[in-house]
Amino acid sequence: MDILLERKSVRKYTSEDVKQEDLEYILHAAMSAPTARNTRHCSFLVIKDKETHKKIAEVHQAAQMILQTPLAILVVGDQNTAYGGYLPQDCAAATENMLLAATAKGYGSVWCGIYSNEERAKAIEKLFYLPENIKAFSLVVIGKPADKNPPRNRWQPEKIKYETWK
């Protein structure tokens, strides 16, 4: 299985649990993503409580699939230790690694955006009592896919240019 080409966003899940060892692998993959100047400022909130999932769904319109799954992980970055403006880039690399790690272990996943949506970010930061310097970046929803749709081929040679844009 080629996890890079076969990862896809999954929006329908079964209620089957994520194994503890797989959860740890997903978190280890997240921590193994690069950060600018190696500041390693990202942290990960593991959220399994269904009441909390309901509260997230109330403030995050695009994260309704959290109501079906046993697990979501909130990715946050520390504005005090991130280098320059790189907080979202670092957190995005960690998020992508989590999606790929979930794929590698046979789970589906989806990246629900938070950062860049100020209202949504504030609501999530309040819900989890994040300190001022800790910024909510993304919510990664993980579980067993309810359907077996194959991934799309996303090869687009027209997106490649050689040597210069012109």
Added chain:
Amino acid sequence: MDILLERKSVRKYTSEDVKQEDLEYILHAAMSAPTARNTRHCSFLVIKDKETHKKIAEVHQAAQMILQTPLAILVVGDQNTAYGGYLPQDCAAATENMLLAATAKGYGSVWCGIYSNEERAKAIEKLFYLPENIKAFSLVVIGKPADKNPPRNRWQPEKIKYETWK
């Protein structure tokens, strides 16, 4: 080989070339990363010309290793088609996929940041004649590693929290 845990930033390279099929795999992996609202606005400039590498090294202090390698790829995003403020997040996911794809194929790689450094971004955008709406995001340098340093274990259980920050 576990590409998620074994990817690392490589800063010393041999001059050995990157095979065309491996380059295409790396670009396919980049295109397979998710984008917010599936806008797929990222493009990729393949840069092999050594004179251009020298010009990049003049304006990008942290990209000096480009002078050793046969290949660099400039990742750019289209501000006109990216959704909301998600351009850097989308380009970061594509960049991370490229680093992982290079690792999978036995190459070293390093992510040289551009976006968030306004002066550097302007210089690169000018060098490659990027239109106003096309934003330089990162430069991915790829080649055969000159040393065989093992990757670090980056597991940090203190970065994990459960259910809430408090």
